[in-house]
Amino acid sequence: MEWKRKRNRRRNPLLREAFKMMKAFREEMPHCLFITNRTALLQNLPQNSVCAEIGVFNGSFSKEILNISKPSKLHLIDCWEHQDQNIYHCGHNKTNKEFEKVYKQVCQTFSQYKQVQIHKEMSINAAKNFNNEYFDWIYVDGNHSYECVKADLLAYEPKVKAGGTICGHDYANHSLAIDHHYGVIRAVNEFCEERGWNIVSLTDQPFPSYTLKKYKDIP
Ligand SMILES: C[S@@+](CC[C@H](N)C(=O)[O-])C[C@H]1O[C@@H](n2cnc3c(N)ncnc32)[C@H](O)[C@@H]1O
DSSP: OHHHHHHHHHHOHHHHHHHHHHHHHHHHOTTSEEESOHHHHHHHSOSSOEEEEEOOTTSHHHHHIIIIIOOSEEEEEEOOOOOOTTTOOSTTOOOHHHHHHHHHHHHHHHTTOTTEEEEESOHHHHHTTSOTTOEEEEEEOSOOSHHHHHHHHHHHGGGEEEEEEEEESOOOOSHHHHHTTOOHHHHHHHHHHHHTEEEEEEESSSSOOEEEEEOSOOO
């Protein structure tokens, strides 16, 4: 099916840009593992873990986490609240009425799973609910601005166990990512540099997910 992929890439400008972006990442990060998609990412993470998804929306990825990772505890963290466009510039920034409906549906979907706990809170505030070194891994997918991603990474870093993993979505710099004011790459790169983490894998997708591991202890 390679010819089909090539034909789609030729026809779709976003796919063309994403292909170039991934090519550049491969050259810039020779030690990074490139994996197919988010399902593969979950398959590479430990099962039976304590984990969190920060930014849940309608819970479609949460369902994958439940099915693939089989966590012992899964915290779903989202404000499900409209934010000023200058603060949250994203297609997922719905009206409060729409968010209320989505939130109710998420509560309904996951009510049968005792291991799932839902936190309707801003991510930074929700971080205070957890003890240090609590999570085996987290997946950061809330507000994608530089400021918010950096703040999420810094707030949740101490909450992740030594040897644990930080993952997140949308490590992208193509024109659609720029249109949506994504600052994920800058925030993640700065965080890694300042806090001693490394990007160990990226998914090979137009909106890649990253996996970070800590490689040195910071005093
Ligand atoms: C891209 S969607 C999440 C998609 C989901 N992770 C998936 O893959 O199916 C982003 C979500 O983050 C939430 N969000 C945005 N800013 C937030 C913040 N500061 N704190 C908590 N949630 C936030 C939004 O309400 C939205 O539902």
